[in-house]
Amino acid sequence: MPVYSLTSHKRLSDTVKQTLVNLFTEAHCRIMVAPEQFVHVLFSDGIPLIEDKELYIHANVRAGRTEAAVEKLRTTFTDQCAQILQIAENKIHINLLEIQAKWVMEGGFVMPDPGEEDEWMDMVTRALAEREDAPAK
Numbered sequence: 001m002p003v004y005s006l007t008s009h010k011r012l013s014d015t016v017k018q019t020l021v022n023l024f025t026e027a028h029c030r031i032m033v034a035p036e037q038f039v040h041v042l043f044s045d046g047i048p049l050i051e052d053k054e055l056y057i058h059a060n061v062r063a064g065r066t067e068a069a070v071e072k073l074r075t076t077f078t079d080q081c082a083q084i085l086q087i088a089e090n091k092i093h094i095n096l097l098e099i100q101a102k103w104v105m106e107g108g109f110v111m112p113d114p115g116e117e118d119e120w121m122d123m124v125t126r127a128l129a130e131r132e133d134a135p136a137k
Contacts, residue, residue: 001038001104001111002028002061008045009054010085017043019084027076031069032061035117038106054091055081063098064114070096 004024012020025039049056057077061070074094082089101111109127112120 001040001099001101001106002032002034002059003040003042004028005042005044005058007047007049007056007058008043008085009047009049011046012043012085016084020081023080023084024077027073027080028061031073031076032065032114034062034114035121038111038117049093051093052091053093054087055085055093057081057092057094059094059096060099060104061096062101062104062111062114064101065098070098 006020020043021041024041025036028034028039029036059073059077061073074096078089078092078094081087081092101113104111107124107128109120109124
């Protein structure tokens with residue numbers, strides 16, 4: 001969590017995809033203050049889109065951020081994707097959905113609410129260490 005799903009009308013090169021992964025990871029971590037290992041970016045390219053759109057971004061992010069942070073994320077993605085893909089901003093459709101953290105798991109552990117990541121990482125690290133130390137059955 002978050003999951004960013006990008007659907008592009010054009011086929012995207014691996015270089016462009018990596019640039020977009022870097023953009024979404026960096027922006028999410030900076031604006032939403034979350035660890036980078038939480039960020040997932042998925043691609044579907046060469047897909048026909050409605051209403052003459054070039055890029056559709058569907059994002060599931062943990063609920064609990066300020067309206068200003070969500071708006072900053074949206075404008076950052078719109079501005080930067082337009083530049084990277086050399087398309088007009090009005091050719092981008094973005095859907096940001098806020099999901100309750102308790103509805104999502106990473107590595108078998110229910111995700112923490114925003115701001116509780118450090119405690120969660122400590123708990124997960126301890127739990128994984130205990131699993132490794134447990135005798136095999």
